[in-house]
Amino acid sequence: MIKTDEPRLENKAAATPAGGDVNALFAEFMSAFEEFKSTNDARLAEIEKRGGADALFEDKLDRLNALLDGQKAALDKAAVDRARPALEGGRAHGGDEYKDAFSAYIKRGEEKALSVGSNPDGGYLVPAETETEISRLLTEVSPMRAICGVRQVSSSVYKKPITVSGPQVGWVGETGARAQTTSQTIDELSFPTMELYAMPAATQNFLDDAAVDVGRWIAEEVNAAFAEQETGAFVAGDGVNKPTGFLDATIVAEDSWSWDNLGYVATGVDGGFPGGVDPVDASDVLIDLVYALKAGYRQNATWLMNRATQAAVRKLKDADGNYLWQPAAQANGRASLMGFPLVEAEDMPDIGSDTTPIAFGDFRRGYLIVDRQGVNVLRDPYSAKPYVLFYTTKRVGGGIADYDAIKLLKFGAS
Template sequence: MSEETSNFEIKAATGGEGDVAGMFSTFMSAFEQFKQTNDARLAEIERRGRVDVLTEDKLERLNAVLDGAKSAIDRQALDRARPRLEGGRIEANDEYKQGFAAYVKRGEEKALSIGSNPDGGYLVPAETETEISRLLTGISPIRAIASVRQVSSSVYRKPVTLAGPAVGWVAETAARPQTASQTIDALDFPTAELYAMPAATSAFLDDAAVDVGQWIAEEVNAAFAAQETAAFIGGNGVNKPRGFLDVPQVAEADWAWESLGYVATGEAGAFPDAHESDVLIDLVYALKAGYRQNANWVMNRRTQGALRKLKDADGNYLWQPAASPGGRASLMGFELVEAEDMPDIGAGTTPIAFGDFRRGYLVVDRQGVNVLRDPYSAKPYVLFYTTKRVGGGVQDFDAIKLLKFAAE
């Protein structure tokens, strides 16, 4: 490993120069070295038919550096965008927010009757609920690109038109033929309870400077995001959202409503030996033009690492880094969303999804986040059983396509 590669790893691990611009510069420098190393790898294959193990090792290290640096940039950008909820003081006329802070810190309940829940606990103030949703959108990859709808009931029913009425052209004085009725169906999106249980010491809660709304939002945010992302991708719909990979999958030529179409690579567990990128082009054009305009790639970082090495017929890299800090990398001109719950490349797996997720996948949030204070179960810690209700599922089965690593 070269000294330069080692420096990149150190900068990625420590946050680079300590600011977003510095970390982004480190990221771009690492990508340039990655391209040079991969070019050397391809030249070795062409010249000797094999790759030197040191070159392969260096390439994998640079791949890891790119992943780590991008994660650090995203975290820094999210932290900078985070507002304070209480600003160190509570307005006199905001009685509920003041009462909620007293409940979290000291267990006082007398001012919270309007936010009580029949199952126990209290609703968080509106600002805290908004902050939880904002933070989830920032780190939950599928939520960030899907449609999100707030509802007040446990099930959201969405009507969908499967076939519209017959239409056509007719002369001004000609008879008007009777048109067929349109076909309408309904999709149900039930919500299920998602919970987290952050803990705090009494000393921490006694600190007058603690912004309890911000603290709860930050504590539950990562736990909520991890659980809901896994469900949005692979959930079976039983007491959780139904993920898009749980929908029946059929070859694109046989696609029908209530299934997702896939394009096969032609090789079990691998890209084809020749013209590897052709299957990606096939996947892009399996999606109708109206969906391609706002389409995203979805895959995990290991799959993304494999795609970084691919070039087009003119020798250009298909994968390109984000143009600015906080942006997304792109593949063949379409933004790439990294979701760790997507499967790895393997025989019969579908590790790459491509589609307009805004039209294709719906996230349903039931209004209200509930907090129940428990100072008894884990003394000396105080537990906060925090729940929200979330649902999700595919709403347009033609808007998402998959790449399947299989012979057919």
């Protein structure tokens, strides 16, 4: 039976103040992981001895998984808060007339000073500092932006030529005949940008507050909304009024891989890992997935999965009894799986019949995010009185840039 004198498990994600002691949080996280390992080891020992484990083990592991996830979220938030520059009370830098004009437009709707970036719809480009801040915040909260390639463009569609196969070559003797070789095959990838919007609201009293940095306020209000919508599209978007996600591609068994498809490795079990409760058998398919990726991509590869899948992966061991999942070595680092960094994306599917909840690859080469320069803001003080709405839009696209750089683990028989 599982011990009843276990330490109390507390999820401190919600209780941790912004900018808390990151080192203390990290120490708590590592302590929870050690407790997780000892509980899982006891569960496996009981399975080996009796052929099954007490349900209390599973219950405690679920709670420890939730605790680890909560503490990691608290760590990430504290690290981001500590890294943010101090606000300067909304004081504009001297000589930045456009920033002053933008602030006047946001606060009072004064348009006469805005001549740069105006458009026929009455909206205005946000200052470059705010646009950069929005992009920075998006990178911090969007797992896909943190690992994928990002390109800024000035047109609505970005086209990228790519060599699918190189020219034919061969060895030849000094006086041997040289037959004409076939030329390389070039494909063109197209990345159209789609409009993404958010509409934060504020009271006029809030905007009139001299301490409000309107650029920072706009950035922080829209970044979470943008990041949530973007991540879902980059993972599984269908390309209709949104970017095309990498999971929208046709998938084929790795042995039959060809361009325009993503290759997968099957677990051999419908909806589960092989080997049942044996964590060593389950780890074999992860090794197969790692080596399905070519060495040139593998050196910069990353795992991508959601929180529930990561909870299952935490229990896996190698043949020597070492856990494949390891926590970050430092407070602001990433967890790793088999030595490769692991990134959480809640839009990845759960483990189920014939699903592909685990992706592994060099996403910086495999998936391209395209941002059209400029973020527009349209002030609307009429539609939701007494609130002032700010219709904020940006154009973004995305799609697979290299079909050979990302591999999937399919939880199916074949």
